[in-house]
Protein backbone atom coordinates (compact mmCIF):
# COMPACT_ATOMS: atom_id res chain seq x y z
CA UNK A 582 0.00 0.00 0.00
CA UNK A 583 2.81 2.40 0.77
CA UNK A 584 4.33 1.78 -2.64
CA UNK A 585 1.02 2.57 -4.33
CA UNK A 586 0.67 5.81 -2.42
CA UNK A 587 4.20 6.84 -3.32
CA UNK A 588 3.65 6.03 -6.97
CA UNK A 589 0.48 8.08 -7.04
CA UNK A 590 2.15 11.09 -5.46
CA UNK A 591 5.31 11.02 -7.58
CA UNK A 592 7.77 12.39 -5.07
CA UNK A 593 5.94 11.00 -2.10
CA UNK A 594 6.76 14.08 -0.06
CA UNK A 595 4.35 16.57 -1.60
CA UNK A 596 1.17 16.26 0.37
CA UNK A 597 -0.27 19.53 -0.85
CA UNK A 598 -1.92 18.35 -4.08
CA UNK A 599 -5.23 17.12 -2.78
CA UNK A 600 -7.50 17.80 -5.75
CA UNK A 601 -5.67 16.41 -8.79
CA UNK A 602 -5.28 12.71 -9.44
CA UNK A 603 -3.23 12.10 -12.57
CA UNK A 604 -2.57 8.35 -12.71
CA UNK A 605 -4.49 5.11 -12.54
CA UNK A 606 -3.09 4.37 -9.12
CA UNK A 607 -5.69 4.44 -6.38
CA UNK A 608 -4.54 7.50 -4.47
CA UNK A 609 -8.06 7.86 -3.11
CA UNK A 610 -11.16 5.79 -3.49
CA UNK A 611 -13.43 7.59 -5.96
CA UNK A 612 -16.99 6.39 -5.64
CA UNK A 613 -18.40 8.09 -8.72
CA UNK A 614 -17.97 7.04 -12.33
CA UNK A 615 -19.12 8.75 -15.52
CA UNK A 616 -19.21 7.17 -18.95
CA UNK A 617 -17.12 8.65 -21.76
CA UNK A 618 -20.22 10.02 -23.45
CA UNK A 619 -21.41 11.63 -20.22
CA UNK A 620 -24.78 9.92 -20.38
CA UNK A 621 -24.34 7.41 -17.60
CA UNK A 622 -23.27 8.05 -14.01
CA UNK A 623 -22.72 5.29 -11.47
CA UNK A 624 -21.92 5.65 -7.78
CA UNK A 625 -21.69 3.35 -4.79
CA UNK A 626 -21.90 3.44 -1.01
CA UNK A 627 -20.51 0.50 0.98
CA UNK A 628 -21.96 -1.02 4.14
CA UNK A 629 -20.11 -1.01 6.44
CA UNK A 630 -18.23 2.13 5.47
CA UNK A 631 -15.27 2.04 5.13
CA UNK A 632 -15.06 -1.38 3.50
CA UNK A 633 -13.68 -3.88 6.04
CA UNK A 634 -10.75 -6.21 5.44
CA UNK A 635 -11.59 -9.92 5.10
CA UNK A 636 -15.24 -9.47 6.03
CA UNK A 637 -18.44 -9.43 4.02
CA UNK A 638 -19.78 -6.08 2.87
CA UNK A 639 -22.52 -4.81 0.60
CA UNK A 640 -22.85 -1.95 -1.88
CA UNK A 641 -25.72 0.38 -2.68
CA UNK A 642 -25.54 1.64 -6.24
CA UNK A 643 -27.03 4.69 -7.85
CA UNK A 644 -27.32 4.73 -11.62
CA UNK A 645 -28.63 7.67 -13.60
CA UNK A 646 -28.21 9.77 -16.75
CA UNK A 647 -25.91 12.25 -14.92
CA UNK A 648 -28.80 14.69 -14.69
CA UNK A 649 -30.84 12.89 -12.07
CA UNK A 650 -32.90 10.84 -14.50
CA UNK A 651 -33.17 7.16 -13.62
CA UNK A 652 -31.74 4.47 -15.88
CA UNK A 653 -33.51 1.17 -15.46
CA UNK A 654 -30.90 -1.48 -16.21
CA UNK A 655 -32.22 -4.93 -16.90
CA UNK A 656 -29.06 -6.58 -15.65
CA UNK A 657 -26.34 -5.62 -13.22
CA UNK A 658 -23.14 -7.59 -12.68
CA UNK A 659 -20.62 -6.63 -9.99
CA UNK A 660 -17.18 -8.13 -9.62
CA UNK A 661 -13.76 -7.17 -8.26
CA UNK A 662 -10.17 -8.08 -9.08
CA UNK A 663 -6.72 -7.29 -7.78
CA UNK A 664 -4.98 -6.05 -10.97
CA UNK A 665 -1.49 -6.48 -9.52
CA UNK A 666 -2.20 -10.09 -8.57
CA UNK A 667 -4.42 -11.26 -11.45
CA UNK A 668 -7.05 -12.75 -9.20
CA UNK A 669 -10.56 -11.96 -8.14
CA UNK A 670 -12.64 -12.48 -5.05
CA UNK A 671 -13.25 -15.82 -3.40
CA UNK A 672 -16.98 -15.13 -3.27
CA UNK A 673 -19.70 -14.45 -5.85
CA UNK A 674 -21.75 -11.38 -4.99
CA UNK A 675 -25.46 -11.16 -5.75
CA UNK A 676 -27.11 -8.01 -7.09
CA UNK A 677 -30.75 -7.06 -6.95
CA UNK A 678 -32.65 -4.02 -8.22
CA UNK A 679 -33.77 -1.60 -5.51
CA UNK A 680 -36.05 0.70 -7.51
CA UNK A 681 -35.51 3.98 -9.40
CA UNK A 682 -32.47 2.54 -11.13
CA UNK A 683 -30.73 1.71 -7.86
CA UNK A 684 -29.15 -1.67 -7.19
CA UNK A 685 -27.90 -3.46 -4.10
CA UNK A 686 -25.02 -5.92 -4.23
CA UNK A 687 -24.46 -8.24 -1.30
CA UNK A 688 -21.80 -10.77 -0.43
CA UNK A 689 -18.59 -9.02 -1.43
CA UNK A 690 -15.36 -9.75 0.42
CA UNK A 691 -11.80 -8.47 0.01
CA UNK A 692 -9.60 -11.25 1.35
CA UNK A 693 -6.33 -9.42 0.65
CA UNK A 694 -5.15 -5.93 1.44
CA UNK A 695 -4.07 -3.74 -1.47
CA UNK A 696 -5.43 -2.44 -4.75
CA UNK A 697 -8.79 -3.77 -5.87
CA UNK A 698 -10.66 -2.79 -9.01
CA UNK A 699 -14.40 -2.97 -8.57
CA UNK A 700 -16.49 -3.27 -11.73
CA UNK A 701 -20.21 -2.77 -12.23
CA UNK A 702 -21.56 -3.86 -15.59
CA UNK A 703 -24.95 -2.60 -16.65
CA UNK A 704 -26.58 -0.85 -19.55
CA UNK A 705 -23.95 -2.25 -21.88
CA UNK A 706 -21.12 -0.41 -20.10
CA UNK A 707 -18.66 -1.24 -17.35
CA UNK A 708 -18.06 1.26 -14.56
CA UNK A 709 -14.69 0.85 -12.83
CA UNK A 710 -13.69 1.92 -9.36
CA UNK A 711 -10.26 1.64 -7.72
CA UNK A 712 -10.29 0.75 -4.04
CA UNK A 713 -7.39 0.40 -1.64
CA UNK A 714 -8.25 -2.26 0.87
CA UNK A 715 -8.59 -1.44 3.60
CA UNK A 716 -7.83 1.73 5.44
Ligand SMILES: [Cu+2]
Pocket residue numbers: 663666668693695
Ligand atom coordinates in the same frame (compact mmCIF):
# COMPACT_ATOMS: atom_id res chain seq x y z
CU1 LIG B 1 -4.17 -10.27 -4.15
